[in-house]
Amino acid sequence: MKGKLYVVPTPIGNLEDITLRAIRILSEVDLILAEDTRVSRKLLSHYKIDTALESHHQNNEHATVSKQIGKMKQGLSLALISDAGTPAISDPGFLLVRETVKAGIEVDCLPGPTALIVALVNSGIPTERFVFEGFLPPKKGRQKKLQQISDEERTIVFYESPHKLNKTLAQLAELIEEDRTIAVCREMTKKFEETIRGTLKEVQQHFEENSPKGEFVIVLSGKK
Numbered sequence: 001m002k003g004k005l006y007v008v009p010t011p012i013g014n015l016e017d018i019t020l021r022a023i024r025i026l027s028e029v030d031l032i033l034a035e036d037t038r039v040s041r042k043l044l045s046h047y048k049i050d051t052a053l054e055s056h057h058q059n060n061e062h063a064t065v066s067k068q069i070g071k072m073k074q075g076l077s078l079a080l081i082s083d084a085g086t087p088a089i090s091d092p093g094f095l096l097v098r099e100t101v102k103a104g105i106e107v108d109c110l111p112g113p114t115a116l117i118v119a120l121v122n123s124g125i126p127t128e129r130f131v132f133e134g135f136l137p138p139k140k141g142r143q144k145k146l147q148q149i150s151d152e153e154r155t156i157v158f159y160e161s162p163h164k165l166n167k168t169l170a171q172l173a174e175l176i177e178e179d180r181t182i183a184v185c186r187e188m189t190k191k192f193e194e195t196i197r198g199t200l201k202e203v204q205q206h207f208e209e210n211s212p213k214g215e216f217v218i219v220l221s222g223k224k
Contacts (some may be wrong), residue, residue: 003030003072005100006079007093009086009112013190015046017113023047025110030076033068035092039083043110051135056080057144058092065099065115086114087095090134090159115188116157119217122195133158136168143171150175162212169204172220176200181221187214 006025011017026032027049033056034040034122040053048190056064072078080087080096086109087093088117116132131154136145149156150172160168165184185195192214196206200220 002105003074003076003078004106005072005096006077007087007097007107007109008079008081009110009114010043010081010084012084012113012115012188013193015043016049017189018043019110019112022110022112023049024049026079026081028077029079031071032079032081033096035082035087040081048089051079056092056096061092061095064098068096069099069103069105072100073103084113084115086112089114089116091155093159112212113189114183115159115217117216118188119183119185119195119219120155120157123219124186124190124197125181125183125219127155129222130155130157135159135161146171149220151223155222156218156220158218160216160218162214162216165212165216166204166207168218169200169207173200173204176223177222181224183219185217185219186212188217190214 006029008022010027019124026044029051032040032051032053034053035057037053037055044053067080080093082091082093085091088097097107120127120130131152133145133149133156136142136158179199182200182203183195184203187193196203
């Protein structure tokens, strides 16, 4: 009898943003695979979940994926979680899901939090057609990706770190018109959550005057 893989989204900040089903699944599975066990233990402890925990991250997933498949073939049920949000969305998870599917084992992905959707809806920028770019390339291919973003007619959503935010806004300003609407969302669902909306020029000026802190999601309106 084959086991099963549950992909379980976890809160991106506020610990209350988890479904009742997610809590039940995490309590019932045989093993939880976590991106960082130290981070996940805080969430599990909050909900009094004592399921066995094992590390599964981008540095070890290629070496351990076959072992996890073997466990499920033996009938064990596994839950995959990341530090925050939905696994495989700019986080480890895709490889395990793909190999689980190849092995003919059932995958069940629960609905739940992901920062890109929260930021997109909160931005006030059109949501009917959008593209998600994850994190931009740090060096090689970065300029090409920024050029693609500047030419995109759909709404664009991507993640950025605080120490690169001003550079990214400056690079965008060189490629697109200054009156393009943008929303820069930081610390979504957390205590210091904030969304700065306006034209690219206005938002760029705001962060030149206010040092960026926290985790950022950028939502940019499409090319007219």
